[in-house]
Amino acid sequence: MNFDLRYPIGIMFSVFGAMLVIFGLASETKLYERSLGINVNLWWGLVLLVFGATMFLMARRAGRAAKESAARPVPTPAAKNGR
Amino acid sequence: MQSIQLGGIDYAILIIYFVFVIGIGWALKRYMKGSTDFFLSGRSIPAWVTGLAFLSANLGAQEVIGMAASGAKYGIMTCHFYWLGAIPAMVFLAIFMMPFYYGSRARSVPEYLKLRFDEKTRGFNAMSFAVMTVFSSGISLHALAKLMEMLLGWDYNACIAVSAIIVLIYIFLGGLTSAIYNEVLQFFMIVLGFTPLVYLALRDAGGWTVLKEKLVTVATNHPDKFAAGTWSESWAHMQNTAANPMGVEWFGMVMGLGFVLSFGYWCTDFLVVQRAMAANSMSAARRTPLIAAIPKMLFPLLVILPGIVAMGLHFSGQNSSFRIPVEPKHIVEKLAAERLNIPYDTIKDLKPVQKDALDAEGKKIAEELKQTQPDSTLVAAARTTQTQLQMRYDKLDYNMVIPALLQHYLPMGLLGLCLTALMASFMSGMAGNVTAFNTVWTYDIYQSYFAPNKSDHHYLWMGRMATIFGILLSVGAAYLASRFNNIMDMLQLVFGFVNAPLFATFLLGMFWRRATGHGAFWGLLSGTGWAAIFHGLALSKGAAAGIKGGWLAQMLGLQTIPIPFRSEMAQNFWMAIVAWTSCFVLTILISLATRRNKTDNELKGLVYSLTPRPKSENEPWYKQPVTVGVLVLGATLILNIIFW
Numbered sequence: 035m036n037f038d039l040r041y042p043i044g045i046m047f048s049v050f051g052a053m054l055v056i057f058g059l060a061s062e063t064k065l066y067e068r069s070l071g072i073n074v075n076l077w078w079g080l081v082l083l084v085f086g087a088t089m090f091l092m093a094r095r096a097g098r099a100a101k102e103s104a105a106r107p108v109p110t111p112a113a114k115n116g117r
Numbered sequence: 118m119q120s121i122q123l124g125g126i127d128y129a130i131l132i133i134y135f136v137f138v139i140g141i142g143w144a145l146k147r148y149m150k151g152s153t154d155f156f157l158s159g160r161s162i163p164a165w166v167t168g169l170a171f172l173s174a175n176l177g178a179q180e181v182i183g184m185a186a187s188g189a190k191y192g193i194m195t196c197h198f199y200w201l202g203a204i205p206a207m208v209f210l211a212i213f214m215m216p217f218y219y220g221s222r223a224r225s226v227p228e229y230l231k232l233r234f235d236e237k238t239r240g241f242n243a244m245s246f247a248v249m250t251v252f253s254s255g256i257s258l259h260a261l262a263k264l265m266e267m268l269l270g271w272d273y274n275a276c277i278a279v280s281a282i283i284v285l286i287y288i289f290l291g292g293l294t295s296a297i298y299n300e301v302l303q304f305f306m307i308v309l310g311f312t313p314l315v316y317l318a319l320r321d322a323g324g325w326t327v328l329k330e331k332l333v334t335v336a337t338n339h340p341d342k343f344a345a346g347t348w349s350e351s352w353a354h355m356q357n358t359a360a361n362p363m364g365v366e367w368f369g370m371v372m373g374l375g376f377v378l379s380f381g382y383w384c385t386d387f388l389v390v391q392r393a394m395a396a397n398s399m400s401a402a403r404r405t406p407l408i409a410a411i412p413k414m415l416f417p418l419l420v421i422l423p424g425i426v427a428m429g430l431h432f433s434g435q436n437s438s439f440r441i442p443v444e445p446k447h448i449v450e451k452l453a454a455e456r457l458n459i460p461y462d463t464i465k466d467l468k469p470v471q472k473d474a475l476d477a478e479g480k481k482i483a484e485e486l487k488q489t490q491p492d493s494t495l496v497a498a499a500r501t502t503q504t505q506l507q508m509r510y511d512k513l514d515y516n517m518v519i520p521a522l523l524q525h526y527l528p529m530g531l532l533g534l535c536l537t538a539l540m541a542s543f544m545s546g547m548a549g550n551v552t553a554f555n556t557v558w559t560y561d562i563y564q565s566y567f568a569p570n571k572s573d574h575h576y577l578w579m580g581r582m583a584t585i586f587g588i589l590l591s592v593g594a595a596y597l598a599s600r601f602n603n604i605m606d607m608l609q610l611v612f613g614f615v616n617a618p619l620f621a622t623f624l625l626g627m628f629w630r631r632a633t634g635h636g637a638f639w640g641l642l643s644g645t646g647w648a649a650i651f652h653g654l655a656l657s658k659g660a661a662a663g664i665k666g667g668w669l670a671q672m673l674g675l676q677t678i679p680i681p682f683r684s685e686m687a688q689n690f691w692m693a694i695v696a697w698t699s700c701f702v703l704t705i706l707i708s709l710a711t712r713r714n715k716t717d718n719e720l721k722g723l724v725y726s727l728t729p730r731p732k733s734e735n736e737p738w739y740k741q742p743v744t745v746g747v748l749v750l751g752a753t754l755i756l757n758i759i760f761w
Binding site (some may be wrong): 041046053054058061065070081082093 | 129133142320
């Protein structure tokens with residue numbers, strides 16, 4: 035099967051991260067009284083963004099490696115595993 | 118508890134998540150060409166995905182909510198459900214049992230039983246498993262709808278309908294692969310949604326060292342006067358049943374939970390084993406439980422620690438405003454007692470007539486509370502009662518620990534993320550059961566008893582149909598659960614009887630070639646029977662005879678319970694030990710008395726001594742099951758020593 039799960043994971047968490055960062059920047063500080071005065075939306079949004087981007091890039095790298103080895107006549111183990 | 122207000126961003130996160138869930142099902146649709154694609158994912162999934170799904174399939178929201186509840190109620194001893202009750206069994210599955218499941222021609226766990234023993238053993242296991250999955254999935258669905266109704270004020274029926282439809286769509290389209298992929302998505306949602314919550318709660322408590330001091334008060338103020346470290350030390354208070362809030366001693370814990378229940382679940386339950394069977398190679402299948410074991414080891418941080426922290430915060434007086442809510446039924450009961458002028462502390466000893474009057478009054482008050490304005494005197498009285506009962510350990514609603522933490526610490530935005538994670542795990546708990554059900558139904562029941570020798574295309578169609586009626590049955594089970602709580606308790610009890618002895622059958626089947634079909638079947642049945650008899654003779658402190666046990670003693674007219682326990686948990690652990698032992702002994706005896714029904718040749722690939730060992734010497738060390746297994750066990754041991 036050539037469907038890499040890291041794509042949807044990467045995209046979804048990047049979207050969530052971006053949403054939380056923007057919301058964190060736009061919202062008032064009063065909202066963060068309950069979270070001990072920390073703007074958790076902003077900070078955690080950044081974490082999600084980094085996580086999402088990493089997943090996405092890993093999937094893309096694996097996809098490229100698979101394409102390159104598929105072009106060669108004999109498939110290498112990388113072509114079998116990197117989907 | 119007041120209901121939680123969600124903002125636009127929270128709804129947006131929720132909706133986007135479900136778009137991705139259904140989108141994954143849609144994207145997988147074109148890969149579903151035959152029944153193996155639908156039921157076994159065409160055995161083509163990489164190990165990291167099956168590993169995380171293996172972990173996630175078990176990590177329903179009931180687990181998240183329940184583990185936090187136990188963390189609050191019993192402290193760090195709850196970690197034994199992970200370190201003792203999961204990791205060793207997962208390593209055993211990877212090293213010793215996976216070669217048989219993956220290497221044999223079996224497509225399901227019941228089918229392994231048929232190949233190894235005979236048709237009747239498989240039939241018994243397949244039927245009980247199919248019924249059990251439908252009800253578990255129904256219970257997940259019911260719990261989700263009930264929680265959402267209470268937290269967000271959503272409509273119960275609408276919640277049931279929407280969740281059932283979402284699960285139906287993505288399994289119908291993408292089969293097991295879809296369920297597995299969504300379980301992985303859910304794994305990341307839980308980890309990334311709960312980490313900030315745990316961080317905030319722990320920070321508010323002042324960190325682990327300060328929290329430990331607070332937990333001393335929790336333990337010493339308990340009506341049972343526990344030793345100071347009871348909530349923060351996992352092994353030190355297990356010398357006898359009176360020394361810890363679980364009411365369990367070390368032998369019952371190690372044998373009951375650590376051996377019988379744990380190996381019985383992780384090594385034989387098709388729901389989890391199916392994930393490993395979908396892996397793309399023998400090596401990946403064996404690594405699946407090991408990859409799952411690494412996060413499993415650390416999961417107490419996410420699911421048990423919040424409960425422990427909540428308990429510390431709850432009992433730290435003015436230092437924190439966080440409180441675990443009191444169970445609503447106790448509030449109503451106390452209000453009713455006040456109205457009827459009955460002293461609250463005597464209601465345990467009331468005569469049946471008075472008890473009925475109290476219950477009727479309670480029902481009336483509950484109705485009034487629903488209808489009155491938020492500023493009415495009744496609501497104010499309920500609030501006062503809540504505060505009065507808050508210091509009493511047995512009145513707290515431990516299942517509300519996670520929702521209460523969510524509401525207290527998370528602002529709009531993160532709140533949506535965390536709630537979505539909770540909903541996601543309820544749904545994937547349901548989906549996991551549905552995929553296991555449709556496989557066992559199609560291969561082990563439909564194909565073997567109703568319609569053998571049909572085309573593969575026909576079985577794929579049947580799998581899709583089984584998905585539909587499996588979900589319809591789950592919806593029915595959910596409504597059954599909402600109407601008759603007792604039926605659900607009863608069913609879970611019966612499943613407990615059936616499951617407890619199962620690991621003895623597998624152990625003998627895999628490691629003793631002399632075990633026969635008759636031995637397995639009758640051993641299993643008598644193990645189940647002994648479990649039921651034991652349950653009928655045992656009862657935990659303070660419980661009434663009936664569904665909690667003791668019914669047989671009552672029927673026989675015995676004045677005292679022959680096997681008393683301090684807690685229900687200890688009773689369960691010992692019931693498992695009895696069931697396992699009787700199944701083990703009887704299977705051996707009956708096997709020796711009956712003739713073998715399978716030749717050595719037929720048992721090749723099914724029994725340890727007749728199967729060539731899978732080779733993994735050419736793989737790097739981190740891909741060798743034995744090496745990784747030993748490392749995982751070593752790390753778990755270190756965790757146990759740190760938190761001894």
